[in-house]
Amino acid sequence: MNERSAPALRVVRMAAKCPICGKSGVPDYRPFCSKRCADIDLGRWLKEGYRVPTEEGPGDEEAPDERGPIGRPTGQRG
Template identity: 65%
Template sequence: MPCPICEKDSDQTYRPFCSKRCADLDLGRWMTGSYRVETEEPPEDQVAPEDPQEWKH
């Protein structure tokens, strides 16, 4: 399987990446929000109303 960052052959130590550098680049993208997982939950800084009838659809 090729490295998802640079497409070189992956290294068993850093699998699925080829090196620590590519693994760190991927982690940095997650930490800065470049990658996101879609969800229906409100952002952490927004609190959903406790009464479900007050929720906006």
């Protein structure tokens, strides 16, 4: 019993489309069609990177005190 059921390795020949402009990508700049598009994507990626929120908050910002006049004697004379 020499049953070898190796999965047929299918060569992926799908022409990856450039995510930027939709043209078929070239091997050199896969999946982009050109360096230009690759740069554009990289630029977008970096831009979003700038917006990554930091773990630490803005710090000790003085929050608006919502303390009312409760506990404050008004017009009380002893």
